[in-house]
Amino acid sequence: MNQVPMTAQGAEALREELNHLKTVKRPEIIEAIAEAREHGDLKENAEYHAAREQQGFCEGRIQDIEGKLSNAQIIDVTKIPNTGKVIFGVTVTLLNIDTDEEVTYQIVGDDESDIKQNRISVNSPIARALIGKEVDSEVEVTTPGGQVEYEIVAVEHA
Known part of the structure; x- marks a missing residue:
């Protein structure tokens, strides 16, 4: 398995x-x-x-x-050096370029995801768009409401 x-x-x-x-x-x-x-x-x-x-x-x-x-x-992301790159387990702060709203998500496994606690699955569209990108990158995410552009403001290994 x-x-x-x-x-x-x-x-x-x-x-x-x-x-x-x-x-x-x-x-x-x-x-x-x-x-x-x-x-x-x-x-x-x-x-x-x-x-x-x-x-x-x-x-x-x-x-x-x-x-x-x-x-x-x-x-355990706390044991991985922070290079500013989005990887599994990090907490990432995004800026919605259109609305200027900031949102913070932790990228977690499927069983751990809980949108109320801002924990999103690594398999979600937003996490898939973010993985591998770096701080200050702009990322386009396809959401049910259409395309949303985000800037990656911070990546934390907390």
Whole structure:
């Protein structure tokens, strides 16, 4: 399977979630199943079925996270010298040339992207347009609203 780029912070967040699922959530669900079993007939035992369903979701998420971590190529951008070039993991500040508005994005892996936190996927159109470009470069990005021209104002390895 191909390796998937992931920031060090993204990998750490997944490891924390995995640890929580294995050490807290899984035992809670097992306890809930045991309690529900004591109520007798399992066919009409809603608590038992709900707990089993939760167990399925929990185990599925554990497998999902373990798979993502095993395929992750963890990139810690803070350990890479800043050459002013846009690479995976950097935080880039852009100036919209038409509107004079500044926007800052961190370029992250697909699973880490969250537009509310200004974290965009390395596979998004804007990130693809930026990768490899340098500070003070102008970049044209095709967006759903048409072409947008940006100037790369800053590249940070934070």
